Amino acid sequence: xxxxxxxxxxxxxxxxxxxxxxxxxxxxxxxxxxxxxxxxxxxxxxxxxxxxxxxxxxxxxxxxxxxxxxxxxxxxxxxxxxxxxxxxxxxxxxxxxxxxxxxxxxxxxxxxxxxxxxxxxxxxxxxxxxxxxxxxxxxxxxxxxxxxxxxxxxxxxxxxxxxxxxxxxxxxxxxxxxxxxxxxxxxxxxxxxxxxxxxxxxxxxxxxxxxxxxxxxxxxxxxxxxxxxxxxxxxxxxxxxxxxxxxxxxxxxxxxxxxxxxxxxxxxxxxxxxxxxxxxxxxxxxxxxxxxxxxxxxxxxxxxxxxxxxxxxxxxxxxxxxxxxxxxxxxxxxxxxxxxxxxxxxxxxxxxxxxxxxxxxxxxxxxxxx
Numbered sequence: 001x002x003x004x005x006x007x008x009x010x011x012x013x014x015x016x017x018x019x020x021x022x023x024x025x026x027x028x029x030x031x032x033x034x035x036x037x038x039x040x041x042x043x044x045x046x047x048x049x050x051x052x053x054x055x056x057x058x059x060x061x062x063x064x065x066x067x068x069x070x071x072x073x074x075x076x077x078x079x080x081x082x083x084x085x086x087x088x089x090x091x092x093x094x095x096x097x098x099x100x101x102x103x104x105x106x107x108x109x110x111x112x113x114x115x116x117x118x119x120x121x122x123x124x125x126x127x128x129x130x131x132x133x134x135x136x137x138x139x140x141x142x143x144x145x146x147x148x149x150x151x152x153x154x155x156x157x158x159x160x161x162x163x164x165x166x167x168x169x170x171x172x173x174x175x176x177x178x179x180x181x182x183x184x185x186x187x188x189x190x191x192x193x194x195x196x197x198x199x200x201x202x203x204x205x206x207x208x209x210x211x212x213x214x215x216x217x218x219x220x221x222x223x224x225x226x227x228x229x230x231x232x233x234x235x236x237x238x239x240x241x242x243x244x245x246x247x248x249x250x251x252x253x254x255x256x257x258x259x260x261x262x263x264x265x266x267x268x269x270x271x272x273x274x275x276x277x278x279x280x281x282x283x284x285x286x287x288x289x290x291x292x293x294x295x296x297x298x299x300x301x302x303x304x305x306x307x308x309x310x311x312x313x314x315x316x317x318x319x320x321x322x323x324x325x326x327x328x329x330x331x332x333x334x335x336x337x338x339x340x341x342x343x344x345x346x347x348x349x350x351x352x353x354x355x356x357x358x359x360x361x362x363x364x365x366x367x368x369x370x
Contacts, residue, residue: 007054007211007350014346015370020058021046023361023368027062030364031069032083037108041065044107044138047145049347052338053194055203056139059353065105066360068135081105081135087112095124098275099131103286106137106158110289114143117293118150125298132275133285141194141335143291144182148190151302153294154182159271159287162280164198164264165245167257170225172245173281176202177267182332184296186306188313192332197264199247199257209234211350218251220244227252 021042028038049057068081085104089097097116101109113131120127137143140156147154160176178201180194196202200219208215214231221227222235227247235244249260268279271288278284296302316330342348354370361368 007348009348011351012348013351013354013370014348016346017046017050017343019370020049020347023357023366024058024062026366027066027360027364028069030366031066032073033069033108034084037104040109040111041105041107041138044111044142046347047142048139050339050342051139051141051335052342053139053141053335055201055207058347059349060203060207061136061138063356063360064136068105085109087131087134089116095120095126095128097127097129099129101131101134101286103133103135105135106131106287106289107142109134110137110143110156110291111146113289114146114154114156114291114293117154117291118147118152121147121152121293121295121298122150125295126293127295128290128292130271130275130288130290132272132277132288134289135286137289139194140178140180141182141192142180144180144192144194145190147293148182148184148192150293151184151306152296153184154180155292155294156180156289157267157270158289159268159277159283160196160198161202163202163243163246164248164261165221165225167248167253167261168225170221170223170245174248174261174264175268175280176246177264177271179263179267183309184306185310185313186303187310188317188333189336190332191309191313191330192335194331195249197249197260197267199249199251199260202246205234205243205246218247218255220246 024042024045025038028041045058045062069083072081072083082103085102087099087101087104087109090100091098099113110131113129117127117129137158143156144154157179160178162175163172164174164176165172166174176196176198178196183191214233216231217229218227225245237243248257250256270290272279272283275288277288296305313330317328319328321328357368
């Protein structure tokens with residue numbers, strides 16, 4: 001994660017991953033979720049925090065999830081989320097399945113979908129699963145890593161929030177649509193790529209707003225869809241619909257925003273199209289996700305494959321840095337380093353986040369002694 005998004009060390013309150021996971025688990029139990037679903041959600045959130053993916057961890061996503069479940073518990077909409085969803089496989093065709101999430105939170109249900117894809121890959125060599133009628137599923141890398149832990153290649157993508165303006169457009173009609181791709185290794189940390197097809201993850205806009213830092217050139221547009229090409233504060237807004245438009249990956253047409261825009265549409269089709277859940281602003285039931293797993297041993301020798309990947313990744317990280325840079329990194333390496341440090345020192349939380357924890361744990365009678 002870029003330095004501007006890190007909580008300043010002199011302000012941070014450090015909490016060990018296992019300790020914060022226990023608190024998060026208990027919060028969802030208090031809200032009426034099952035033990036299994038509570039464990040899934042707390043695991044997805046703390047995975048993100050351990051790996052330095054703060055935009056998708058406890059700091060940013062937990063309060064949104066909690067708010068939705070409190071509303072659901074009080075018989076309000078809760079963004080359409082159900083506390084006790086009864087997900088089911090509605091179509092099964094060899095190596096392919098489609099799952100109806102029954103309005104459950106994505107990170108409660110999506111681990112089952114990825115397990116289904118893994119099981120099919122073990123049987124057929126490849127497994128591909130779509131999950132629709134489901135909420136936000138957290139960090140896509142979590143699901144790619146599930147396949148990596150089985151010595152398989154994992155792909156996970158989701159229909160992100162509709163907040164991106166297409167190239168040359170002034171309207172927010174494209175999802176942020178992140179893609180994660182995980183590859184197992186033998187000696188090096190696994191290759192785990194996770195990025196939205198927008199110039200910046202939508203949650204990082206909220207993170208920048210909380211930390212009071214500028215957004216970079218080419219991240220957002222003005223109200224007319226014109227790319228803002230200078231460091232700037234996020235324009236103020238009261239209505240969430242008035243959030244600035246996020247630019248596609250690439251920022252401007254000259255730098256390649258049409259590529260990010262095109263990739264976002266492709267992922268929308270894999271998620272919402274294949275599951276018949278609708279595309280972009282025409283999504284029908286919540287959002288949809290897509291998971292594909294490749295069984296390496298069905299294609300060739302696993303040992304040779306991981307040796308080849310290690311050789312390539314070693315070449316990348318040992319290549320000569322450009323002037324002004326200390327090292328060359330591949331996707332998954334910075335997160336691996338962050339996980340080692342945070343597992344030892346704890347996860348750095350902003351005081352405002354910890355204060356929110358104190359408030360919500362007090363409200364729900366959950367112990368929180370930090």
